Amino acid sequence: MKKFAVFGNPIEQSLSPTIHQMFAEQCEEVISYEKILAPVDGFVEKASSFLAQPEAVGCNVTMPFKLDAFNMANIDDQAAQDAQAANTLMKCPDGSIKGFNTDGVGLVNDLLNNNVQLENKRVLLIGAGGAARGVISPLLEASVAQLIITNRTLEKAQQISAAVSNSNLDVVALDDIAAIKPHITINSTAASLHQELPCHMSEALLDECEVVYDMVYKNSPTVFMQEAHKYGVKKRLDGLGMLVEQAAAAFSIWTGKQPKTNAIVNKVRELINNQ
């Protein structure tokens, strides 16, 4: 049986085993997929011994180990390179480990599934942590007109922008975001987990905004989505679809099979609504 796992700390809350088992069933694969809690300073050891097993094919990696995963793997994947983070590892026939980052393609595919056009749009990305870094190159590749990053600590956004160096990528201070008039506003911060807003929401900021996207998902709309509703933003999406899509991209890297995600997003939504 092909063996997979997800590593994190904490990891108990992870929906990845459930999602991957649904993919496996749909694609007629028989897999095991476990959750593995690694000590904060012990990811490489744990992941290496998991991947050394003959049946192990690959693993997913979540907080706080995406940088460790990037450092332990061979990286050809541009998204992982740009993010300096890997969320997917795969064992090669010679035993070496390849690293990928499927978070960005997960976000882009979820937006496309929800009929959000990215081409020629002005996109505001709030946050400059690992979650933001993972989505920058896939958003730029989706031909957005302009991607503007803002962050509470502005220097972090400036560092990202300097590292990626793309003429369609800009940085703006939080106090100045209203002037951007984004068509799409993406919250990559964890503020919603603490019922906080990552920025000041206003009519001026949101009057041309067609879509807000919160990478956090919950069993009810996040405060960010609720505020956007108040200011008339028609489409408000949370990160559940991104979670399923990043998993689908990993599954496809490992097995060569592309699961259909629509019904699975709905099933996972039902699961979290009943939690």
Ligand code: ATR
């Ligand atoms: P992740 O890897 O999940 O992105 P991270 O690297 O800790 O996590 O980054 C968290 C991001 O959320 C950062 O951009 C952080 O802003 P700072 O760089 O100023 O710390 C942002 N963030 C977290 N809580 C926030 C809040 N309440 N308001 C605004 N930004 C917040």
